[in-house]
Amino acid sequence: MNIPPFAHERLEVRHDESTNLTAIIAVHSTRLGPAAGGCRRWRYADVSEAITDALRLSEGMTLKNALAGLPFGGGKSVILADDNARPTAEQLAVFARWLNELNGEYVTAEDVGMGVAEMRSMAATSPFVSGLGADGIGGDPSPKTAYGVFIGLKTAVQFALGVEHLHGVRVGVQGLGAVGMSLCHWLARAGAEIIATDINPARIAEAGERYGVRGVAPDELLEAEMDVLAPCALGGVIDDEVASKLAVRVIAGAANNQLLDARAGEILAERGIVYAPDFVINAGGVISVAHEYLLQRGQFADAVDHSVERWVGERIDAIAHRLLDVLQQANASGASTDAVARRRAREIVAAGRVDPARAA
C-alpha cells in the first residue's frame, strides 16, 4: 500500500494575556474521526520545547487510536506551566473556548498535570471534553491504562520468557504516579517481584506499604537486576545508550514515546529485548475516554451492548492479541516492534476507516 506522508493537520500556539495562559493544540490527524488526546500541563523550558512535545504526542495518539480500533484521529494539547499549581478556573474557561473555536476537530481529556476536576471545569464551557466520570461512567483514565499495560506486559513476558504467569518475574516500575501505582496493584496480585522508583520519595514509601515494592533511587533503577522494565514516568527514557546497556528481557510500560528515536528501537531488536510499543499497550485510558465521549453524544443508537464492561473491556483485552501480532511480525521480519506497529497503524489511517467490527 502506498502510504501518504504523515504530517500534522493543525498546530495552534495560543496566548491569553488576561489569564496568562499559553497553550499548544496539535491536531495530527482527523482521518478516522475527531482528533482525540489529552491535555498536559507541564513546566517546559520554552514554547518550542512545548511545541515539540505536542507534535510528538499528537502523532502518537493517531497511532494509538488507530490500532485500538477507535473512530478517532490523533491530537494533543499542552499548557505551559511555571509552577506545580493547578490551572485557574479562568484559564480553563479560556482553554475551553479555544476548543469551541475548533468546533470538535479536537477532543481533550486528562493527562499529566490535569485531572477530572479540570475536565469538569472545562466541560462547563465546551462539549469537546471527556474523562468527566458523570454517572460513574469513564472519568479518570489511569486505572484503565494501567490494566491495559498489565495485559501487554504479561503478553510480552509470555513471548520473551515462555511463561504464562508473572510469579517471581522481577519487574522494575519507573514512576509511581496514577498509572505506575495502579500497575503495581496488578503486578503484586500476579505474584511479580516489584522494584520501583519515583522522584517523589513519598510515592515509593506508599508503594512499599501497599504492595511490598522494593524502592530504589531514580538513578539506580536502570542498573537493577530485573526481567522487565516498565517505564511509567515521562517519555524518552530509552536512548541509544540505554538501549545498548539495559540488561532486561522485556520493556513494557505506560509512558508515551519511551524510545527517544527509531534507532533505539532497532538496538533493542538487535539485542533480543522484547519492546512492547507504548502506543499499543497504553491505550486503555483513551478507550475509556472514547467510550464516555461517544455515549455522552448519543452515538450509540443501536441495540448492541455498549456497556463499559463490554465495549471498554473487550477493547482493552484485545491489547493482548494486537501486541502478539506485532511481536510475531517483528520477530519474523527482523524489524523493530516499534517500526512494525507504526506501519500497521499508518496502514489503518491510510485506509481511512477503522475496522467496523471494532468501531462504535
Ligand code: NAI
Ligand atoms: P503521573 O503524573 O500521575 O505520574 C508520573 C510519576 O512519575 C509521578 O509520580 C512523578 O513523580 C514520577 N516521575 C517523574 N519523573 C520521574 C523520573 N525521572 N524518575 C522516576 N519517576 C519520575 O502520570 P500518569 O498518569 O501516571 O502517567 C504516567 C505516564 O503514562 C505518562 O508518560 C503519561 O503520558 C502516560 N500515559 C498515561 C495515561 C493515563 O491514563 N494516565 C494514558 C496513556 C499514557
